[in-house]
Amino acid sequence: MNPLGPLYRAIEWMPIAAQDAVVLLVLLLPALVVGGLVIFGYRPFSLVRAMLWRFRWTNLLFIGLIAVSVGIGVGLIAQERGLRQGTARAADPFDLIVAAPGSEITMLFAAVYLQPSDVPLLSGDTYQSIATAENVSLAAPIAFGDSYNAYPIVGSTPQFVTHMSPALVEGAMFRGHADAVIGSGVDLTIGATFTPAHGVGDAVEHDAHAQFKYTVVGRMQPTGSPWDRSIVVPVEAVWEVHGLANGHAPERADQLGPPFDPDYFPGTPAVLVSAEQLYANYALRAQFQTAETMAFFPGAVLASLHGLMGDVRQVMSVMAVITQVLVTTGVLVGLVILMRLFARRLALLRALGAPSRFVFSVVWSYAATLIFIGAVAGVGVGFLAAAIISRVVTAQTDILVNATLSWPEFHLVAGFISLTVLLALVPAFIALSRPVITDLRS
Amino acid sequence: MIRACLIVLALLATTIMAQGTYAHGEAHQDHDDHVVEADGVRATHAWANATTGSTALVYVELENISESAVTLTGAETELAASAQLVGLENTGGELVYTVIPQMPIAAGSKMVLSPNGLAIRLEGLTAPLVHGEHFHIEIALGDVHLDTAVEIESATATQHSHAGHQH
Structure with a gap:
């Protein structure tokens, strides 16, 4: 007291x-x-x-x-x-996180503070139900697991990059599957190329994705978060690097970002969900607090x-x-x-x-x-x-x-x-x- | 010196916990009206933290067991000048409660008002909220009005003391 x-x-x-x-x-x-x-x-x-x-x-x-x-x-x-x-x-940009049931704190650390954990994936059908839910203005997959020189590589969508950084300080948004937008604190230049390592930390496998190269095309504004040291790439590329379908049917294989085809959606550890109104975010949390999904506000966990x-x-x-x-x-x-x-x-x-x-x-x-x-x-x-x-x-x-x-x-x-x-x-x-x-x- | 302080702190904590447990045990022998239901809407386990301040947050589990959506629009109580639905929001790094004018609850779904989330904020309390006592609040869900008892839990409680019980 x-x-x-x-x-x-x-x-x-x-x-x-x-x-x-x-x-x-x-x-x-x-x-x-x-x-x-x-x-x-x-x-x-x-x-x-x-x-x-x-x-x-x-x-x-x-x-x-x-x-x-x-x-x-x-x-x-x-x-x-x-x-x-x-x-x-x-955690401010992360209105609502939807993930597979588990520990909210583990997922908070993984999705918001980029401390990756081995977590179950959400299926294509689940992602589809989130993306098409009433009042959802943004449903961005957050697919982590690879890295480059200790910088975590996160697969997501152009909409997610714009959500994190409404304008880029240099370069442009990714337009191809091998393009990457880097955080403000990443020590790379526009036009630089790099090969992703599988995993994060001491146990990374440097040669696991040796056949793949990303090219840096843009840099985000500083966010004051671990995302300043992240490399954001198209989620399609993350799936392709791991030998999976890229989220789209073969006839639309070059597409970047949503809508994704549930039949070709390999899975994502988390989805950032945003709605324009606060009440809608709470309604979405209630809607996706189910046996198959866990929905939480990072702000509430932090509180x-x-x-x-x-x-x-x-x-x-x-x-x-x-x-x-x-x-x-x-x-x-x-x-x-x-x-x-x-x-x-x-x-x-x-x-x-x-x-x-x-x-x-x-x-x-x-x-x-x-x-x-x-x-x-x-x-x-x-x-x-x-x-x-x-x-x-x-x-x-x-x-x-x-x-x-x-x-x-x-x-x-x-x-x-x-x-x-x-x-x-x-x-x-x-x-x-x-x-x-x-x-x-x- | 530090050891002595820790021992004093431990003794104080034990005393406070013992007091809390005693009061808790006494409070719920008196009344058992944790559930109210009207027109297919059910309110369960309404509670608030004890306070001597002028504002308080009321938490409750609302369940829409009807076949149509209802909208939570607010509440009223004789104990406070105003009662508004609020939700915790992260605005630029500040975690603040923002007023939510209305909250739809879909048919067959549940809306839980709990700490660090949704709550009914009472402002202008006319009396302190004393641990172990209770007061009444009228929750407005469109045309449906639920008059429920709000248990006053300890100042540091994070849930209703019957949370998890089926009613």
Whole structure:
């Protein structure tokens, strides 16, 4: 349960940005109230400035520790959100997937994120019933299994290419069975030829289709998904390469794309189905949720997975705050030790008549300043960490991740500041409890 | 420290699960009206998650056992200012619920409203939805109106606690 839930519900009539700003202020409120009470009636800042300068290198080290701890914590949490958005964005073109009954997650990974699996095929009759169903505007077979230099080769239709990339950045749509349109990240040029390998990964058979060559004729726009590293070819070619019928009767053997002849349709692992209206997609899902077919929305499967990640996010947030508080506690313990170096000067202040509360406010303000500067610097480190981790994740997964800090991370930092400035009262109390006479003689 | 935290988390989880199981056991002794049927349309296992917020999603299994298509057009309940049919949609990487004005249900077919799919969204709730209690909702399918009880499951439930039972 989100502890901020009741607060959000109380202010849900406000615009979203205003709600977040109010929550930020509420989280900072303990720090502001404690600060106001501690320094009320005094001006400790010139002394604090002098203390910061006197031990500037030690202070920089403390600030650096807090900044790195805060920055990495919020950077990682922002990454989780970026990954969620990136995976959903990658699945955006895939309205409805129809496949043989099995695991939705396995098929999601195979059809959307191009992690091929050995799955049963849908027959020509099944494809025909999907393609001719009411309200279907696109029914594109997705036939995977071959590759070239680790780029997956996917057989589909010109309509599918247009669905993924409404315009090509260079070249043209495939017109012949041996033409190929490549993703934006494929290291091939227009006009290049290549021989497909059978399979994907370490166990590919390079010579299995040695007699066949594809020619690159076009390049798709970037999609921010693993499809940027894919090679899309006519599904007819995929079937022909494997010695199967090509989806059309012999007298129409040169045809590309639908309609396919069910009698000459060798089968496809999945079909991307799209309808113009949302209700129609749901109606189609209900229609093809049968004993012979499985229909699912990639977005719905992702939402379920994100639901699980939501719990992980909460645990991550708790662990991040615990880590940050532990680091800050370490820094405060360091400050207590540092106070021993200041002890004689603070005792002198008190011997000259400075009120105990003034000395208390000096020590607390000094610690709070270190925490505040460290936390603010941590936000900067967080932006940097999020950007670096995003690049690494994008390179590793081919899913474009654009993580950046947002209100939830700022709330986390605000909560951290409030919690730790309360902890900063401890070294202030300890400094105050030291014996003046002993410190003056030390 | 981490071990101590994990132990505390495990204890908390056990306590929460134990509370959930207890409340769950109590709730369904009181009423057993999980199925309503009128004019060849059947509504089964209507449920919603417990919440103290102002919006909630209601899920239900609808079955058209008649010989003609019916259209789900909306719902009404005294507990909320409005009730609309919505469907989860992926729009540019944002998974959002979009209003669906009407949803046809073909003759002899079933339409399941479930989490991360179709749902009836209640807005402007006038009272919190308390786990173990229930409220009534009137589902409009053209001229057919089904008045069914909505079980309030736990805030984290993902299905009706009688899901899978035949009624």
